[in-house]
Amino acid sequence: MTFSLTPGQWGDAPAGRNLLRTLPLLEQEVALIMDRAYEGDETRQLALDLGFTAVVPPKRTRRLPWSFNEQLDRRPNEIERLFRRLKAFRRIFSRYDKLDVMFAAFLHFVLITEVLAASVSLHRP
Numbered sequence: 001m002t003f004s005l006t007p008g009q010w011g012d013a014p015a016g017r018n019l020l021r022t023l024p025l026l027e028q029e030v031a032l033i034m035d036r037a038y039e040g041d042e043t044r045q046l047a048l049d050l051g052f053t054a055v056v057p058p059k060r061t062r063r064l065p066w067s068f069n070e071q072l073d074r075r076p077n078e079i080e081r082l083f084r085r086l087k088a089f090r091r092i093f094s095r096y097d098k099l100d101v102m103f104a105a106f107l108h109f110v111l112i113t114e115v116l117a118a119s120v121s122l123h124r125p
Helices: 012-021 041-049 076-086 100-122
Strands: 030-033 052-055
Touching: 012 041, 041 052, 076 100
Parallel strands: 030 052
Antiparallel strands: none
């Protein structure tokens, strides 16, 4: 898993393509779950070229829509819930940190606490 920080005025799809290009080559095919912001031909083709199975619903206006795994497509909801929990931390929500390195460090800290909290709740009787 990886992430990158970009200015607020940048578009999602170009930043996502740049992030995809930084990933190591895959040994096996992996599902890449994306929302409709990434459903453009260029992003989908890059994902396929890198060995991913692109799981993204086509826009309703597409002339030639493609099929996709609808079960996997429900997973972005989990990601959206994670972002909602991250925004509960005022330091992330308000972007108090001026330096990207400090913001990223606190983001790592919060993600670690989320993983630990999830593992504790899984082990409760």
